[in-house]
Amino acid sequence: MDIKSAEFVSSYTNYKDCPNTDTPEYAFVGRSNVGKSSLINMLMERKKLAKTSQSPGKTQLINQFSINNDWFLVDLPGYGFAKVAKSIRKDFNTLIKDYAMYRENLMCLFVLLDSRHEPQKNDLAFMRWLGENQIPFAMVFTKVDKLSSSALNKNLKHYKNEMLKHWEALPDVFITSSENRIGRADILDFIENINKSVKK
Numbered sequence: 001m002d003i004k005s006a007e008f009v010s011s012y013t014n015y016k017d018c019p020n021t022d023t024p025e026y027a028f029v030g031r032s033n034v035g036k037s038s039l040i041n042m043l044m045e046r047k048k049l050a051k052t053s054q055s056p057g058k059t060q061l062i063n064q065f066s067i068n069n070d071w072f073l074v075d076l077p078g079y080g081f082a083k084v085a086k087s088i089r090k091d092f093n094t095l096i097k098d099y100a101m102y103r104e105n106l107m108c109l110f111v112l113l114d115s116r117h118e119p120q121k122n123d124l125a126f127m128r129w130l131g132e133n134q135i136p137f138a139m140v141f142t143k144v145d146k147l148s149s150s151a152l153n154k155n156l157k158h159y160k161n162e163m164l165k166h167w168e169a170l171p172d173v174f175i176t177s178s179e180n181r182i183g184r185a186d187i188l189d190f191i192e193n194i195n196k197s198v199k200k
């Protein structure tokens with residue numbers, strides 16, 4: 001898929017404020033600092049579409065973008081980061097879960113996971129919750145430029161083993177780096193295929 005246009009639509013504090021629409025929507029979620037906004041910018045080939053930061057908690061709202069006047073992309077706040085005040089963390093978690101649960105045009109939630117880390121309890125718990133609630137999601141490993149392929153494979157294997165303790169099959173998995181555009185075509189093809197299937 002070529003990205004011909006990518007425009008900021010609006011920010012919302014609550015899923016209830018997001019306008020109802022049949023337009024397919026895809027959202028990016030994950031722990032704070034995992035690289036959501038960077039990945040969105042890489043996919044869209046826009047340096048500053050989504051705001052990025054070294055300090056966690058940059059994205060605090062549901063940020064919606066219109067892509068090719070054909071589908072919506074959403075940047076969500078990070079969940080469960082220890083350095084964000086507990087009260088705010090709780091608000092983010094509620095915001096994200098409500099959005100995931102009730103946004104009817106949400107086609108896929110991309111759950112970002114830092115490829116350098118061992119499986120994290122809150123990521124696993126979140127994905128379990130998604131599965132229990134039948135919310136379609138894919139796993140996206142980020143920042144793969146930061147580790148060797150053997151370390152990456154080791155971490156991926158570890159993650160898969162953890163997931164398979166509770167699941168019969170794994171969701172779709174994407175390997176990405178916003179630094180060197182790894183995974184861009186895979187994710188855009190995936191989105192394009194879903195868009196085609198809903199238009200039939």
Ligand code: GTP
Nearest residue numbers: 032033034035036037038052053057058059078178
């Ligand atoms: P919040 O909005 O705070 O939840 O963070 P986020 O998940 O949107 O992360 P963001 O994209 O702001 O990136 C956080 C930091 O990680 C920034 O310093 C990025 O430059 C860095 N980063 C993101 N993706 C990559 C990547 O693929 N490779 C490398 N080396 N660094 C990355």
Ligand code: MG
Nearest residue numbers: 036037058059
């Ligand atoms: Mg962000």
